[in-house]
Amino acid sequence: MRKHEYLLMQDISKSYDGTQALRGVTFSADLGEVHAIVGENGAGKSTLIKILSGAVRYDAGQILIDGKPVSLDSPLHAHQAGIRAVYQEFSLIPHLTVTENILLGRMPHGKLRGWVDWTAAHRRAQDILDGLGFTGIDVRTPVSQLSVSHQQMVEIAKAVAERPRILILDEPSAVLSQEELKRLFALVQQLKSASTLILYISHRLNEVFEIADRITVLKDGEIVGTVRPQDTDEGRLIKMMVGRTLGEFYPKREAKVGGEVLAVQGLSREGAFADVSFSLARGEILGMFGLVGSGRTQVARSIYGAEPPDAGEIRLEGKTIKIRSPRDALQLGIALLTEDRKRDGLVLSCSIRDNISLATLPEVTRWGFLNMHQVDARVQRQVQELTIRPPQIQRLVRQLSGGNQQKVVLAKWLLTHAKVLILDEPTRGVDIATKVDIYHIMSDLADQGVGILLISSELPEILGMSDRVLVMREGRLVGEFTRAQASEEKLLACAAGLLQ
Amino acid sequence: AMAQGKVIRIAMVNFSQCCPYFIGMDKAVKEEAAVYRNIEVISTDANGDAEKLTSDVEDVIAKGVDGIILSGAWLEAAPAALEAIEKAGIPVVLVDRKLKGGNYTSWVGPDNYGIGVQDGQYIAERLGGKGLLVVLRGGPADNSIGLDRTNGMLSVVQKTEIRVEMAPDWGGWSSDGGYKLMENMLAKFDKIDAVFCENDSMCLGAQKAIADAGRSDEMFLCGVDGEKAALVAIMTEGSNYACTGLNNSDQIGRAAFHRLMAILAGAEPPKDTILPSPLITKDNVIKFYNPDSVF
Amino acid sequence: MNASLSVQIRQRLFTRLRRRWADYGFIVAFVILILIAASFSDVFFTQRNISNLFRQIVTNGLISLGMLTVILTGGIDLSVGSIVALSAILVSGLQQQVPVPLAILAAVAAGGLVGIINGVLVAHFKLAPFIVTLATMGAVRGVVYVYSETPQTPSDPTFRTLLGGFVGPVPVAAVIMLICFPLVWSFLNRMAAGRAIVAIGGNQEAVRLAGINVNQHIILAYVISGLFSAIAGVLLAARLGIAQPSVGSGYELDAIAACVIGGAVLGGGGGGAIGTFGGVFTLGLIDNLLNMFNVQTYYQQILKGLIILFAVLARRKE
Amino acid sequence: MNASLSVQIRQRLFTRLRRRWADYGFIVAFVILILIAASFSDVFFTQRNISNLFRQIVTNGLISLGMLTVILTGGIDLSVGSIVALSAILVSGLQQQVPVPLAILAAVAAGGLVGIINGVLVAHFKLAPFIVTLATMGAVRGVVYVYSETPQTPSDPTFRTLLGGFVGPVPVAAVIMLICFPLVWSFLNRMAAGRAIVAIGGNQEAVRLAGINVNQHIILAYVISGLFSAIAGVLLAARLGIAQPSVGSGYELDAIAACVIGGAVLGGGGGGAIGTFGGVFTLGLIDNLLNMFNVQTYYQQILKGLIILFAVLARRKE
């Protein structure tokens, strides 16, 4: 054993525009280990790893690699030090191909330096994806045309391609489904045995317990402690993160399922899904499970009028309705929380207040003028209920941590008081404590008679929350399970097409 | 006599300083003023914007000038500016452009219509009353300087059998504009006998276009202004640049300065003074050529 | 505990100050300009000159308000200068046939109409705003010339004295403009439609999914721009006492510059009425000062460029 | 299995066709224009007119190439027109003192220098490209007038005959421009620096995180723009045989229009050399046709606006 660990970050402090994100954090990790970093939203996890990867500069402290102080003041220096990161927010260039995104900055050149050898580049990119077992991605398509999970795989491929010494994964699993997650874990194990240091950030504690060798807990920009998974359990870890124990994870509730509120009959859209029929009752939480690209998001978008379906019928409370735009849907009482918060959910350049109030402006408007007191009161309530931090409603959403951004989107849709609430991956990137809060809110809404369609790739969430589960595969509904029937194995098998 | 130590401030308010013609005028005023130790000239440039011109007039009045020389270039009228000057009770000498709608103290400038007539006569005579004449205009449509010149020329030419073809687009008073218009006209017509341009800059461009098409011997050109480069072109042996009408901005500028000084001294000036604009051809060009002039 | 609280408060104050500085920091650049002006020129602070200054910024002020609204949606409006000419020539020409109020109405409506055309082409046909408004800029200018090749003089004397005149020492046009700024501010900050416009520039898709009719709001923005440009044209005709068909060319650049100096982000995602006023005022001040100091024309252009750079450097964020 | 494969292939072909159509669909709009031209005008297809057409698009073609590069980074360059004037007047003025090649070098270098200034202000000082280049547009124009108020005539006759002349029926300047397009195409598509520039406009932060020096590449883009504008200025001086200090004003709008008609997205994220060539050619063709058909100026402006709209409608993505 060496005397020192490979990576040592000493007394690191960082403040953004008045927010103290990190306060004298000292953190160390060694090669050949998977070191998880956990903590609440806004705890400073992303900030810590961004400092390590040269993406942001720190105010004070020192970083030592292999015992030697290094200056990581640009991404290039970090790359040269063998550090690569998959960031929480996508860092892809939408209109460029998969190949270029993977090989950005190190495209292979031919005989002449500076000239790109495209044939070699595409081959390289394909090889990298194949080597990682990420299939089904055409390297020549622009990444803007990929689904989020495929985009995430491109991100991972980009980071891993160079065989880094330190690989940082900031919530890589948030947009992956089971299948790809397994592939990712296999990859992590493989890198670990090749003595790579992997820093793994996640809000899914089961994952953390599965792959981490050590777990460091951050809270309010400070280290609470580092533990080994075998020395602790979920409850104790949560206590370290949150400062208290959490009550019931998934609220126990007596589903008071009422009459049908939404029904979909033979819904189809060319190239996305076909012949989807199901019904949702008042007070019911209907889970929808499926593998990546199985078409759940597309179904939700069609119901909501974001991309109207080609065929099929939608009934709301027994009446056949025609939805041509999201506006129609909202007016009828259907709301959709979109899956990709940055692309479809948030106006990053606007404040928390603007974002939360955006979908419900007409409710607080008289003669075209907004009642600012009312707006502020409503927004404040949501901010408190969902513990959005920092709780300053004037703050630009761009400056929030990922999880808090997700809460802002959720808050916006909760304000609509819809009869039918479609939640597409609602807890993506949200910390454990808030997740529990959200589950309780969902449960309360259901109790009030709201019909909830919950789309999620997180099996425990689907199983814990749903009264009934639908499974989609390749654009079709392939299974339906009651709460009692559903189990992790069955759902997975069904989604993979192994069960009829 | 003026009191000892008194400084006379005058303003040279320009609508535009785009082109040598107007730059030359501005320079001439400044040069004349520089002879006197106690005369200060404030010069402004409105960049071709009528509103900025009015603002500039307001600004120099606020600065307390004793008199204004106003070069309106292709501006048709500036009632607000003239009214402001009138209200301030100071004299204004208009140069080159006689602005409509509003009172001015005195005007010094050329007779654009007359210059056109002169060119027209030359063209009609040299063509013997027939042939194809191409006309290049500067534009835009509300620019009556160009209109006057063309109409003056047409008043003569239309009495003959000469066929007139106007280029459909404006040349923007510049060589590159003239070049492009001529290029298109050359493509359209196989035989052109003469070219008239509303100013020399456009004609200089057109001359290049004709030369590039290898058709220099086919036609001759007539411009207006007496720009230095045009005089050189006329002087050049075997050149097809035939004539231009002198519109000497230097002379106009100097005359305007002295007119304003006379007014400030209490002289009662004639309302309008037309400066002579002789026709320049290769026979008399040497008289007008001054290698040191700006324009 | 107490110490940390006071630190926190101090920190927060500091943050706020810093943010304000970024937002309005150019005010300093600006106060410096004014101080220089006041100390070197005895004319600058005369009532006459201040009144001039305000009159001179009316046109750009009004156009910039419309431009700001369009820029906030992520667009741009190059047709403003042509709309100024259209409305100026219409209001002058029409008052020979109809009563002045009607002529004004027609002129302003014409501006709104061009706005609708711009808006529909941008919103419904998803064409690039730059190209759409470049095309209408040319087309409208053509229409202006077709309507009248020669300058039009407003025939009604009250038109000029009323709109081109003064209330005490204050120009009427400046009063109108000064009223419009808080109006646009409230529209953008306190009205649902205004908030939607601001959000559209940040993320059009998110706004659409929030159940807001994006196209309608984009059209609205262009109509606002058309209306303000048309009002500017009417006031310009009243001020100058003449409307040339060639007036207003190049005004788009001034307006865009005012917005951007005031913090607007081309492509959407930033900007406001207060900042834009600062931008308009800065540009007007620069012109006024350069005249006051009798800077040589060519050097004026160079200096103006440098001052603009200085002004934006001073308000640079970060 | 087999059937599905063929379906897949067919689908991919179709997608690709559709994409091509969106990218180059305006070629159709364009062929229609040419057909109209050919059938109604007997002059259009004369060698002389075609040669004219190519000569007329040289200036805009070269400037647009630089503009495209800047637009791809998400910027804009308004100073191109002033750079044209600067280089035209320098190359004409300097050749009275130094040999022609040196004069050309100096003129082109001056363009590059302005590009460096623009680039540094945009990249390092994080100022809005619109404001930076608006400021340099004014400042450089001022410098041009300070250098020479009067038009400069290139004194060396070979300068004109060489660069302003013809190779057979083909203008030398057109040849130079036609060479530049594939050059820029390869730069943008085949060279690492070009790809970085394209990427920067899509997501600057991502490029930075990939360890690429973003600032350097932004500066490079502005330098390229400066150089191409300067080359355009040199060729213009050679073609006209005279360089006026006022030349080039308004050229920026033509260049931006050409890029956007050719599919470039202001703010970055789309555009290429082939499309830009289409844009340049379309604009040149419109001008040429309107003149060939002897359309009156005002109607020309209106028609030109409409045709531009038609051209972009034809190439609209969806």
Ligand SMILES: Nc1ncnc2c1ncn2[C@@H]1O[C@H](COP(=O)(O)OP(=O)(O)OP(=O)(O)O)[C@@H](O)[C@H]1O
């Ligand atoms: N660009 C920024 N400007 C201002 N504040 C910021 C910025 N980025 C992050 N912050 C603040 O810094 C703190 C730490 O944020 P960070 O992104 O590191 O949290 P995190 O632990 O990754 O949270 P999450 O789990 O939600 O991703 C938060 O309070 C956040 O609001």
Ligand SMILES: Nc1ncnc2c1ncn2[C@@H]1O[C@H](COP(=O)(O)OP(=O)(O)OP(=O)(O)O)[C@@H](O)[C@H]1O
């Ligand atoms: N913008 C797009 N352009 C092209 N194809 C798309 C686009 N969005 C989705 N798709 C494709 O449509 C199919 C359905 O994707 P969808 O996102 O609905 O799946 P999902 O079940 O929600 O899975 P995920 O877990 O990825 O959200 C996938 O094959 C995906 O690649």
Ligand SMILES: [Mg+2]
């Ligand atoms: Mg984070």
Ligand SMILES: [Mg+2]
């Ligand atoms: Mg999905």
